[in-house]
Each structure stands twice: as structure tokens, then as C-alpha cells.
Amino acid sequence: MSQLYVGSEVGKLKRVMLHRPERALNHLTPSNYKDLLFDDVLAVERAGEEHDEFAKTLRGEGVEVLLLHDLLAETLAIPEAKNWLLDMQVGEYRLGYQFAQDVRGYLQTLSDEELAQILLGGLSYIDFPLQSPSMMQAMHERTDFIIDPLPNHLFTRDTSCWVYGGVSLNPMAKPARQRETNHLRAIYRWHPTFASSSFHTYLGEEQRDYDNAMVEGGDVLVIGNGAVLVGMSERTTPQGVEALARSLFKHGQAKEVIAINLPKHRSCMHLDTVMTHMDLDTFSVYPEVMRKDLQCWRLADAGKGDVKVTEVDYFLHAIEKALNIPQLNIITTGGDSFEAEREQWNDANNVLTVRPGVVIGYEGNVYTNEKYDKAGIKVLPIPGDQLGRGRGGARCMSCPIEREGL
Structure with missing residues (x-):
């Protein structure tokens, strides 16, 4: 029987959740794309075609692909789930009591499929067919x-991440993404695929204010052997890392967490934009960011709910020790310094491993892909001219929910 378990970054990938870009990208405009955390508007139809190629490549490797839109629509068919989600997304303090009632009344008339489209893709005042007595429409x-x-739901990696025998429903850093977590919270609680399974929930099971404890899945690498590698980026805080580590240890799902202090800027938004695991002993690394002098700590279970924190000299040494590997094989971003910077920006290091030594990456990163090939890593290329404009590659766009360990 298949189970919800992610034991590594490189073991055989069996099941994954994706989100095909659709209505939300139609609402991405030159006046709002920065607020919505994109660098440009996308050609919507072309982005969808590129995503279809990604899903097709995964299925060709024997991976079961679940689509977030379908999971949400199927979850909304359960009355308790629909009521909970509407309470979360259309509350009286978000829209005002009267207008919330009117909007909710309209949404209740829609099919589950139509409601999923709106919750994922948005609803503008011009598309709201009713005239409310509240002040909201006039203002x-x-x-x-x-x-x-x-x-940003396109990047399913961030909102929730599966770590060994459980999932973290992540407290997201940016307001533009915080509502995403409610969709995953509902899916994991009520959808039959998950409701009938047994798994741990590390963070986010309850609606609460996590304050400064923020985590995003792009910073979390399940490197195997009971170890987890986490980047402290512009989106993941030390408080979030500690909260995740404590919960992992509490549930007996990890032995150690290695935390790396990353520069806080957009070009290395998450750890997986500058470092990914490609084979048992092989990592892709952008050396301009992943320098030897980065601060690094090892968090271990000290018992009785306590965590022992030890600073370590070099993150690669910490990884080698955790994986019991004498020396890691590091493949750096390809090309000269200018080409490497461009390809890192275009997600050359953000590859998704489908089995040891076989990865999916954007076809446009020719220098880095050639370097992977010469090092014995097989690249399954996908188009990314449009998808890459959201600053995320194959790893960002995928949330593994079933993967073998080392």
C-alpha cells in the first residue's frame, strides 16, 4: 500500500502535487505583478502548455501527478470543508459583515469547480454580479x-512540504501567499486521499499566529538518513527552523536539522534556488552564494522537548557527516561568471530529482545542463520561458508526497 512519506530528495519519486497556472495568471497585470511576487506578466496559454510538458515528463517517469485544482474542487464537495474554507477566506473581518454575507451567498450558488477557480484565481468587483447594500462596492x-x-500557488513546494512521515503546513512569509495554506489545510484534513491516511502534522494544523516563525518549503531539503537541510532565507526565519525542528523531534521523524544562514535577497529566495540534491552523493550548487563562510548550525534532539544547537564550521562537512559520505560531489552552475549568474536566476540549480541521477530542469539553461550531463547526471529538459518568470524551477513547482528514502 502506498503511503504519504518522503524519505529523501533523490529516492524514486512516486507521487507529487502540481498546480497548473490558470485564472490567477489572467489576473496578473503590469500594475500588480510586483505585489503578487512575480517579476513580469506571463503569457497564460504558453505557461499552461509548458506546465503540461512538466506534468507529462513526470508521468513518463512513472510518477503519479495530483493537481491542486482538482484536489480543492473535490474537497469543496464535502460540506464541512466548504464551510470551513469560506469562513477562512470570506470572513466578516476581511470583507465586513454585510459584504461577507453577500459574497458568501453568491459563492454558495457556484459549483465546486467554479468555486475552486475563484478561491485559487481571485474574484474582482467587476465579476461580482450582485449589488450589495454595504459600502464596499462604492469604495x-x-x-x-x-x-x-x-x-504563487504554482509553486506547490512552498506552501506545504512533506518531511519523512509527516507534513508541515507552512506559515508563509509574504501576505500574497498566506491564504494558500488554508487550501492545503482543508485538502489534507478532508480530501479522501489524505483523510484516510495516517501522517504527522509538524506545523500549521491549527489556525494560529506564528508571528516571526516562518517556513517555506523551498528552503527545506529532506536529504535522507534522518537529516533535514534548511536554508534561513528571506522567507524562512531561525524561529521557523527551530519550531519545525522541535516538531520533527517530538514526532520522532528526524535526527538532526542542518540550518544554513543565506543572504536575504530575491536571487536566492530559497535554498533550492542555489542548491539541490541530485544523486546520493551529488549536489548542484551556485558557488557565488553557497560560500564556505556561511554560518551553519546543527540542531539535534536533546530530549524532554529540548533542542541542542551547535555551530558547525562548514555546511558541506555537516552534510557529509549526516549522510555518512566521505566527500560530496559538487556540480557548480555552468558557464562563465556572467552566464552562471543568468542561469542561476533562471533556475538552473532548481532541479527536481525523479530518481538517483535523473533530474528535470529548464531546457534553456544550456551551460549548466551540459555540465550536469558531463558529470553523469541525466537532465530531462522542459520548456520554461514563461514559467521561469515566477522565479521558480521544477523543484519549486512540485510538492512530493510520496518518495523513497536513500
Whole structure:
């Protein structure tokens, strides 16, 4: 029987969750793309075609692909789940009591499929067919959003991440992404695929204010052998790492967490934009960021709910020790310094390993892909001219929910 378990970054990938870009990208415009954390508007139809190629490549490798949109629509068919989600997404303190009632009344008339489209893709005032007695419509432009679109749902890696025998429903750093977690919270609680399974929940099972404890899945690498590698980036804080580590240890799901202090800028938004695990002993690394002088700590279970924190001299040495490997094989970003910087920006290091030594990456990163090939790593190329504009590659766009260990 298959189970919800992710034992590594490189073991055979069996099941994964993706989100095909759709309505939310139609709502991405030159006036709002920065607020929605994109670098540009995307050609929506082309982005969808590129994503279809990604899903096709995964299925060709024997990976079961679950689509977030379908999971959400199927979850909304359960009345308790629909009521909970509407309470979370269309509450009276978000929209005002009267307008929330009117919006909710309208949403209740929609099919589960239509409601999923709106929760994922947004609802503008121009698309709201009712006239409410509240002040809200009169005080907003017709192109303002009643429900904001969530184009970053494309990057399913971040909102929730499976670590060994459980999942972290992540407290997201940016307001533009915080509503995403409610969708995953509902899916994991009520959808039959998950409701009938047994798994741990590390963070986010309950609706609470995590304050400064933020985690995003792009910073979390399940490197195997009971170890987890986490980057402290612009999106993941030390408080979040400690909270995740404590929960992993509490549930007996990890032996150690290796935490690396990353520069806090967009070009290395998450650890997986500058470092990914490609084979048992092989990592892809962007050396301009992943320098030897980065601060690094090892967090271990000290018992009785306590965590022992020890600073270590070099993150690669910490990884070698955790994996019991004498020396790691490091493949750096390809090309000269200018080409390497461009390819890192275009997600050359953000590859998804489908089995040891076989990865999916954007076809446009020719210098780095050639370097992978010469090092014995097989690259399954996918188009990414549009998808890459969201600053995320194959790893970012995938949430493994079943993968073998080392």
C-alpha cells in the first residue's frame, strides 16, 4: 500500500502535487505583478502548455501527478470543508459583515469547480454580479479584488512540504501567499486521499499566529538518513527552523536539522534556488552564494522537548557527516561568471530529482545542463520561458508526497 512519506530528495519519486497556472495568471497585470511576487506578466496559454510538458515528463517517469485544482474542487464537495474554507477566506473581518454575507451567498450558488477557480484565481468587483447594500462596492474600483488571486500557488513546494512521515503546513512569509495554506489545510484534513491516511502534522494544523516563525518549503531539503537541510532565507526565519525542528523531534521523524544562514535577497529566495540534491552523493550548487563562510548550525534532539544547537564550521562537512559520505560531489552552475549568474536566476540549480541521477530542469539553461550531463547526471529538459518568470524551477513547482528514502 502506498503511503504519504518522503524519505529523501533523490529516492524514486512516486507521487507529487502540481498546480497548473490558470485564472490567477489572467489576473496578473503590469500594475500588480510586483505585489503578487512575480517579476513580469506571463503569457497564460504558453505557461499552461509548458506546465503540461512538466506534468507529462513526470508521468513518463512513472510518477503519479495530483493537481491542486482538482484536489480543492473535490474537497469543496464535502460540506464541512466548504464551510470551513469560506469562513477562512470570506470572513466578516476581511470583507465586513454585510459584504461577507453577500459574497458568501453568491459563492454558495457556484459549483465546486467554479468555486475552486475563484478561491485559487481571485474574484474582482467587476465579476461580482450582485449589488450589495454595504459600502464596499462604492469604495472600490471595479478592477480591485474581493478575493485576491494566488498565482504563487504554482509553486506547490512552498506552501506545504512533506518531511519523512509527516507534513508541515507552512506559515508563509509574504501576505500574497498566506491564504494558500488554508487550501492545503482543508485538502489534507478532508480530501479522501489524505483523510484516510495516517501522517504527522509538524506545523500549521491549527489556525494560529506564528508571528516571526516562518517556513517555506523551498528552503527545506529532506536529504535522507534522518537529516533535514534548511536554508534561513528571506522567507524562512531561525524561529521557523527551530519550531519545525522541535516538531520533527517530538514526532520522532528526524535526527538532526542542518540550518544554513543565506543572504536575504530575491536571487536566492530559497535554498533550492542555489542548491539541490541530485544523486546520493551529488549536489548542484551556485558557488557565488553557497560560500564556505556561511554560518551553519546543527540542531539535534536533546530530549524532554529540548533542542541542542551547535555551530558547525562548514555546511558541506555537516552534510557529509549526516549522510555518512566521505566527500560530496559538487556540480557548480555552468558557464562563465556572467552566464552562471543568468542561469542561476533562471533556475538552473532548481532541479527536481525523479530518481538517483535523473533530474528535470529548464531546457534553456544550456551551460549548466551540459555540465550536469558531463558529470553523469541525466537532465530531462522542459520548456520554461514563461514559467521561469515566477522565479521558480521544477523543484519549486512540485510538492512530493510520496518518495523513497536513500
